[in-house]
Amino acid sequence: MRIAQTTYSTRPRGGVVHTLALAEALAARGHQVTVWTLGRGGDDAFFRPVDPSVEVRVVPFAPRDDESVGDRIERSIQAMAAAFDPAGYDVVHAQDCISANALFAPAAPGAGAPPLVRTVHHLDDFTTPRLVECHQQAIVRPDARLCVSRAVADEVHQGYGLEPTVIPNGVDAARFARAAGPDGAEARARWRAELGRYVLALGGIEPRKGSIDLLDAFALLRDDHPDLSLVLGGGETLFDYRPYRARFDERCAELGIEPVVLGTLADDDVPTLVAAADALGFVSTKEGFGLAAMEALAAGVPVVARDLPVTREVFGPAVAYADDVPGIAAALAAAVDGTLPVDAAAGRALAARHSWAGAAAAHERFYERVVREGGDGGHELDLTDRQPARRG
Incomplete structure (x- = not known):
């Protein structure tokens, strides 16, 4: 399977750590994985070395001292949208609201795009209008949703009437x-x-x-x-x-x-x-x-x-x-x-018990279902050590 993982930064935050570890574990299972990110402040690589089996695409994002948070969010979305090409991927997986919005922004090229999966790591209470919109759109517009805990999935259901699938984090x-x-x-x-x-x-x-x-x-x-x-x-x-x-x-x-x-x-x-x-x-x-x-x-x-x-x-x-x-x-x-x-x-x-190998196996099964059905059904996945065959 050809998988694109997207994140908003090269620097160490929980969602970025998750993105890299999951990408490496999926690649170890034989998938072709590319991680797309924004290179803030001149960054041209992630905060740590990434396994060479994972392709990394860093989109330049120059800092501006005079812009508001809302303007920075909008510029981040547009920079990723202009650079990202969905062609050739079977599934695209956004790990945050910025990269998710970029993947359905008007500037994003290509038609007939692969299904978009979004992991909602937690719900935020933003006050900046553009952040509020970014946060909400990145929950309701993707084709399928994941959460890393049932508690957050329940919050998404209560707030939006949606049924995300739960796949817990791994840990090294x-x-x-x-x-x-x-x-x-x-x-x-x-x-x-x-x-x-x-x-x-x-x-x-x-x-x-x-x-x-x-x-x-x-x-x-x-x-x-x-x-x-x-x-x-x-x-x-x-x-x-x-x-x-x-x-x-x-x-x-x-x-x-x-x-x-x-x-x-x-x-x-x-x-x-x-x-x-x-x-x-x-x-x-x-x-x-x-x-x-x-x-x-x-x-x-x-x-x-x-x-x-x-x-x-x-x-x-x-x-x-x-x-x-x-x-x-x-x-x-x-x-x-x-x-x-x-x-x-x-x-x-x-x-x-929370291995990245197990998380990757669960993601693999989820992606297969999303590609087959075109979206999520809100089903909980079996996270036992069942190991599907490796594939490209």
Whole structure:
């Protein structure tokens, strides 16, 4: 099967990580896979090497300092639409609203295009009119929809009357397990020498990640754990969170906390950074799956998650839950003290069950049905280890 995967950035966000891992796993099954992306800020490659069995097409996208978020979204859509050619693909799979809109924008060339699949990783509450339109159109207009959790699929059904198919994320559990073992000992020691003991959060400083709640919880935690640091990694985003970041910085000053903000990380540094943490704070107000938390479980690191339907669905009893600042602080205290009532072995086993090979097999069956039927039927797929034959 000839498959096009599309994403809006070359930089490390959850959807981009998903795109690359899925593309590589599909290629390993014998499919011809091309990943299309926008090269923001002069990027001409992804944040990490991509298996050579996957073709990569980077569409140049020069930065402009004077444009609004809405204008940047519109320009992103038009740049991808002008470059993308659907000819020769059996199925096209968009991983975000920007690339999905590009694939049915008026500027997109070609007639008789292959079916368009969209993965809705989570629903957002945007206020910028062009983003609201982009978000909605990318849900209702594709031929078929996927979600990475039942909780998000239920939200799509409640909001739009549609029935997405659920295929959970994979995770490279072995990579994070190695980082927690003897092979990662030297790198973990370097992180500890630089950062001391720390609570980690990944994904940047933004409203959806609950960054200010985590900061307030850390202030309570610090009273009894003055040796701990709060470390924040990642944060590459297309959107403008400067007002929220300003509030975060003001709150840091009020609390007398100086978190370590690492920003975008080299891909090779992430597993040992996670493995060296005392705990992962995963307190997002909205998530689709929780890849960072699953990676932490693979490394044997305790996770404190906000109590959401999606986190209950995905993680069950493998993480600790909290729904307010005092609860987050109490759960983090138990995590760093080693008294959190969760089973690290069960967390590792959970992560190991979410393989990209299994996700790719499920996507393969979904694509075949969409090509055959011209759209989705909203059926849940069997995610057992049934392995269809390789094909080109």
